[in-house]
Structure formats: C-alpha cells, structure tokens
Amino acid sequence: MKARLDVPSLVSGLALVLVGTVLLLDRLDVLDLDLGGLWPLLAFAAGASLLALGIDDRRRS
Amino acid sequence: MSTPVRFTRPREDRIAGGVCTGLARELRVDVTVVRAAAVVLAIFGIGLVLYAALMLVVPEEGQADPLAKRALDGQDRPLVAVLLLVCIVGVASFDGPFGWLDGDGWPIALVAIATAAVAVGYRRRDADEAAAAAVPPAAPLAGAPNVAEVGPEPDTSDVRIAEEIVGAEPAAGEEPTLVAHAGAVPPRAPRQHAGAAAALTLGIALLTFAIAGGVIVLFGLEPGWDVVLACGVVLVGVLLLLAAPFGGARALVPLGLALAAVAGVAAAADLELEGGVGERTYRPTTLAQVDEPFELSAGRLELDLRDLPLAPGGTPVEVQLGFGELVVRVPDDAPVRVQARAAGGDLNVLGRDQNGLDVETDVEERGRGAATSARLDLDAQVGFGEITVVRGDQSVDDARRSAGLAHVGAWR
Numbered sequence: 001m002k003a004r005l006d007v008p009s010l011v012s013g014l015a016l017v018l019v020g021t022v023l024l025l026d027r028l029d030v031l032d033l034d035l036g037g038l039w040p041l042l043a044f045a046a047g048a049s050l051l052a053l054g055i056d057d058r059r060r061s
Numbered sequence: 062m063s064t065p066v067r068f069t070r071p072r073e074d075r076i077a078g079g080v081c082t083g084l085a086r087e088l089r090v091d092v093t094v095v096r097a098a099a100v101v102l103a104i105f106g107i108g109l110v111l112y113a114a115l116m117l118v119v120p121e122e123g124q125a126d127p128l129a130k131r132a133l134d135g136q137d138r139p140l141v142a143v144l145l146l147v148c149i150v151g152v153a154s155f156d157g158p159f160g161w162l163d164g165d166g167w168p169i170a171l172v173a174i175a176t177a178a179v180a181v182g183y184r185r186r187d188a189d190e191a192a193a194a195a196v197p198p199a200a201p202l203a204g205a206p207n208v209a210e211v212g213p214e215p216d217t218s219d220v221r222i223a224e225e226i227v228g229a230e231p232a233a234g235e236e237p238t239l240v241a242h243a244g245a246v247p248p249r250a251p252r253q254h255a256g257a258a259a260a261l262t263l264g265i266a267l268l269t270f271a272i273a274g275g276v277i278v279l280f281g282l283e284p285g286w287d288v289v290l291a292c293g294v295v296l297v298g299v300l301l302l303l304a305a306p307f308g309g310a311r312a313l314v315p316l317g318l319a320l321a322a323v324a325g326v327a328a329a330a331d332l333e334l335e336g337g338v339g340e341r342t343y344r345p346t347t348l349a350q351v352d353e354p355f356e357l358s359a360g361r362l363e364l365d366l367r368d369l370p371l372a373p374g375g376t377p378v379e380v381q382l383g384f385g386e387l388v389v390r391v392p393d394d395a396p397v398r399v400q401a402r403a404a405g406g407d408l409n410v411l412g413r414d415q416n417g418l419d420v421e422t423d424v425e426e427r428g429r430g431a432a433t434s435a436r437l438d439l440d441a442q443v444g445f446g447e448i449t450v451v452r453g454d455q456s457v458d459d460a461r462r463s464a465g466l467a468h469v470g471a472w473r
Contacts, residue, residue, distance in 0.1 A: 006309025009301045016298030016317040019325070023291035026328045034419045035329040035404050042325045049314050 011052035015045040069122040076312075078116040113147040290324035330404030330444035345369050354379035363388045367453065371395055371435035379440045386447050389439060393453030395428040396436040401450065403443040409461055410450045424450075 019041055025031045068087050070079030081099050085092035102108025120127040126134070132141035297317035304310035338358050344365040345351050355364055355378075362382050367390055369376070380387065391397045391411075399410050402421035408414070410424045441448050451460045 004308070006305045006311070008311060008314070009309030010305040012311075012314045012317065013298045013301030013303075013305060016294055016301065016321060018298075019321045020291055020294030020296075020298055023294060023321075023324050023328050024288070027288050027291055033329050035326070036419055038325050038329045042322060045321055046318055049318060053311070053314070 006056075008049065008052040008056050012045075012049040015048045019045045068119055069124075070116070070119050071122045078112065079121065080112055080115045080119065083119060083122075084115075110148050113144040117141065117144050117148075287324065287327050290320060290327065294321045294324055326404075327444075331442065348372060348376065351376065351378045354381055356381050357383070357385070359384040361386045361388075363390075365390045366437060366439075367392050369437070371437055373435050375436045375438045377438045377440065381442045382446060383444045384446055385443070387441060387443050387449070388457055389441060389448070389450045390454070391437055391439065391450060391452060392428065396426065397428065397439065398425045398436060399423070399439045399441065399450050401439075401441040401443075401448045403446065403448060405445045406443060407447045410448065411452065412460065414461075 022031065022033070022041060026033045068083060070083045071086065072079065073082075074092065075082050076096070081095040082092050085095040088095070099108050099112065102111065117129045118127050124131075128137055128141050128144070131137050294317060297313050297320060301310060301313055301317065304313075338360050340361045341355075341357050342363045342365070343350075343355055344367075346368045348370065351366075351369065355362065359382075362380065362385070364378075364380050364387075366378060369378075369392070371392070380389065389399075391399075397411070400421070400423050401408050401410050405418045406420070407416040408420050408422050410422050411426055413422060413424055415422055439450065441450065449457050449460060451457060
C-alpha cells in the first residue's frame with residue numbers, strides 16, 4: 001500500500017519545531033519570554049495542529 | 062450469583078499494552094482518568110514499573126495465560142525480557158536497599174521501553190497485515206456477469222478502501238467487476254498500520270531521548286531540565302516531519318503539544334524545579350548556609366532569616382519555588398532590599414501587595430535599628446503561587462490582611 005503525505009503530521013511538526021526553537025532561544029538568553037508573550041505561540045501551535053487534523057478528517061469522511 | 066469478570070488487557074481502545082483500558086473496565090471508570098493517573102505515576106517512575114509488572118501478570122483478552130506464563134512455555138520471550146528489564150531497572154533506580162543505580166538508571170529504562178514500543182509496533186503491523194489478508198474477496202452477484210446494480214450508490218471513498226483491502230484492481234483488458242451493494246455499504250477499513258507507525262515512532266523518540274540521557278549521565282553534563290524539555294519539543298517536531306511522507310505519526314501530536322505547554326510555562330515563569338516536593342523550613346545561622354539558593358519544586362517553603370548574621374556591604378540570599386507558598390521572615394531591625402517576582406500569583410512583600418501574571422516588586426526598607434551597611438538582599442522567585450515577606454515575628458495572616466486593606470485603600 002502506498003503511503004501518502006500526512007498533512008496534520010507535517011503541520012504539527014513544523015509548529016512544534018518552531019515552538020521548540022523559540023523555547024531553546026529563550027533558555028540560551030537570546031530571547032526573553034514572559035507568559036504574556038508566550039501564550040500566543042502555544043495557542044498557534046495547538047490551533048494549527050487541531051485545524052489540520054480537523055480538515056484532514058473532514059476530507060477523509 | 063453473577064460470574065466475576067476476568068481482569069484482562071483488552072485488544073480494543075488501547076494505546077500500549079491495554080493495562081489502563083483493562084483497569085478502567087474493571088474499576089468502571091473512564092479510561093482517561095486511569096491514563097491520567099498512570100502518567101502522573103510514570104513521572105515518579107513507579108508508574109512504569111507497575112505498568113510493566115501488570116503487563117506481565119494480566120493476560121491479554123482472548124488468551125488464557127499471562128505473558129509471564131507464556132514465556133515459560135516458550136512464547137513472547139523477547140517482550141517478557143524487556144518488561145522484566147523495565148521492572149529491574151526501575152526498582153534499582155529508586156532509593157532503598159535495591160537502589161544501586163542511584164537514580165541514573167532512567168536511560169536504560171527508556172531503552173527498554175523503546176524496545177518494547179518497537180516490538181509492539183512490529184506485532185501490530187503483522188496483525189494488521191494478517192487481518193487484511195483474512196478479509197474474503199467480495200463475490201459478484203450470480204447471474205449478473207460483471208455488473209450488478211443493487212441498492213444505493215456507495216460512498217466512493219468506501220469503494221476505494223474496499224478495493225485496497227480486496228485488491229480489486231482489474232487486469233488489463235478485463236471488464237471491471239463491480240461489487241454488489243445489497244443496501245449495505247462495505248465496512249470502512251481501519252487506518253492500516255496507524256498503530257504500528259505510532260508505536261515505531263514512539264520507540265524511535267524514546268531511543269533518541271535515551272541516547273541523549275545516556276550521554277548526559279555518562280559525561281556528567283548538567284544541561285538543565287528546561288533545555289531537555291525544549292530539545293524534546295524540537296525532537297518530536299522533527300520526528301513528525303520525518304514521519305509525514307510515510308503516513309504520519311499522529312500519536313506524537315498530543316505528546317508534542319503537552320511537552321510544548323510544560324516547557325513553555327516553565328520558560329515563561331523561569332521555573333527552577335529543584336529541591337523536591339513538600340514542606341520545608343530553613344533557619345540559617347551562618348553566612349555559609351546561604352551561599353547556595355534555597356529551592357523547592359512544589360509545596361510550602363518557609364525561610365527564617367532572623368538569626369542570620371549580616372555581612373557589611375550586603376548579604377545576598379536567593380530562594381526559588383516552582384509552585385506553592387513561600388514565606389520569608391527577615392530581621393526586625395536590619396535594612397532589607399527584597400526583589401520578588403512570580404509568573405502568576407500574589408506578592409505580599411513587607412506590606413505591599415501585588416497580584417496577577419508576570420508580577421514583580423522591588424522593595425527597600427531601613428530597619429528599626431541603628432544605621433548600618435549590613436543589609437539583607439533577598440531575591441525571591443515563585444513560578445505560580447504566593448510570596449509573603451514579613452518582619453520579625455509578625456503573623457503571616459496579619460501581614461496579608463493589612464496588605465489587602467492597603468490594597469483596597471489604594472483603590473479608594
């Protein structure tokens with residue numbers, strides 16, 4: 001069976017790499033994040049992943 | 062008299078070995094509650110050992126004997142060996158008479174768990190393939206050569222899936238044979254290899270963590286758990302990207318988001334989760350005792366500095382709490398400077414009250430005694446919780462009450 005590109009995995013992967021990189025930069029003191037600055041980033045990652053999962057499930061059904 | 066229900070590990074609705082699903086059915090509670098409890102226990106290590114032990118002694122649904130007994134009969138020996146290794150390494154990592162690994166055995170345990178996940182992945186793949194091969198090909202209707210039109214038009218996606226299962230690709234030059242639909246749509250096939258891919262990817266993720274952990278332990282590195290968490294988020298993201306062209310690994314998405322949330326909150330709050338959990342009271346009496354910061358991950362920390370001799374030019378004292386309540390008593394007569402901050406919570410410092418998110422305060426006060434250069438410089442930090450700094454033997458409740466009234470007065 002031929003595997004096909006799983007878009008939700010792709011979108012979630014990109015979002016997590018972005019979030020993880022920002023967190024690492026914060027730990028390395030390149031950035032200085034506080035709670036007010038971080039929650040939009042986390043919300044973006046969760047939202048993008050859920051959106052991709054929802055759209056893909058809808059397309060499959 | 063009703064027959065007692067046998068405690069087994071169901072094959073359906075499971076994520077790993079089916080222990081949580083079996084326990085939830087046995088206890089008649091939502092499986093999510095059991096899984097949440099298992100995750101909490103796993104954080105403390107005991108959960109992994111319990112899970113592996115239950116996998117060994119609780120039989121799988123449809124099987125008469127548990128894995129431990131099957132191993133004695135020559136079956137499933139690799140899986141049983143891995144589970145036993147998890148148990149032994151887990152027990153050896155705890156404090157106590159068998160704690161010869163002194164807390165450094167977790168990379169070995171991770172390797173064992175990763176191996177188990179990979180083994181489960183391959184077993185699931187084989188089971189998927191066996192199930193797909195066992196589906197009998199659908200027969201055309203008798204007397205209707207190559208074309209049968211009964212019942213409603215089927216959903217095309219189901220036809221595609223049915224073709225995938227049956228292998229109904231027509232040969233070159235042959236008329237395509239339509240499958241009869243007598244009012245019933247063929248059952249939707251499960252997503253092939255989804256569980257296997259998830260288990261394999263999880264296994265690779267754990268192996269990577271284990272190798273990184275082994276390097277940290279062997280070379281005595283101290284990268285900080287916050288850096289490890291951030292690296293974990295990147296790693297899960299990279300694994301998802303790598304898995305995407307091969308059908309994906311959606312099971313890693315919740316894991317990655319949970320890691321990102323924990324790492325994000327920790328980074329934003331500048332949490333230093335060191336010093337354990339519980340209630341601690343410190344009363345330093347020498348300067349050497351305040352050289353290192355006082356730390357607690359979660360709970361209540363009380364630091365009494367009334368008996369601390371202060372050095373001329375300033376005596377720095379640092380105290381950090383992840384989650385909970387921090388109370389600091391400073392000398393009644395000495396000059397004090399307090400810098401306090403919290404990612405979320407309440408600061409009540411020498412009668413000044415602040416609360417909310419990302420709060421911080423910097424308070425400097427002269428003491429009641431004679432003028433002196435011997436000042437106490439207190440740096441207090443809480444991730445989420447409350448900081449109360451009081452003079453002498455003032456009651457903490459009184460300090461909070463008066464600070465609250467001052468707060469109300471300021472608004473008036």
